[in-house]
Amino acid sequence: MDSGAKNELYSIIRELNSIISELESISRGVRGDFVGIGNDKCADCLDRTLNQYYYVRRKLNNLDTYTVTESYAKSHGGGGGGGGGI
Secondary structure (H helix, E strand, C coil): CCHHHHHHHHHHHHHHHHHHHHHHHHHHHHHHHCCCCCHHHHHHHHHHHHHHHHHHHHHHHCCCCCCCCHHHHHHCCCCCCCCCCC
16 A cells, blocks of 8 residues: 555544544534433434444554555555555
């Protein structure tokens, strides 16, 4: 994986961490500030979404960028400095 692709990956991880932090804050706020109006169901839904984000973050953090070849990255929409989906 070239340095441009690595930088893009790290940028995605930083943005994902920011989203997770905001969702955690919203979930805490919903549970604490909106008592008795379905807040638990709403917060539970946010928590299920958070669990999916945690899974993606774990996968991205465990990605071994040294074993991703240029040909693999190109065939999966990334690499080559052109950016693309991860």
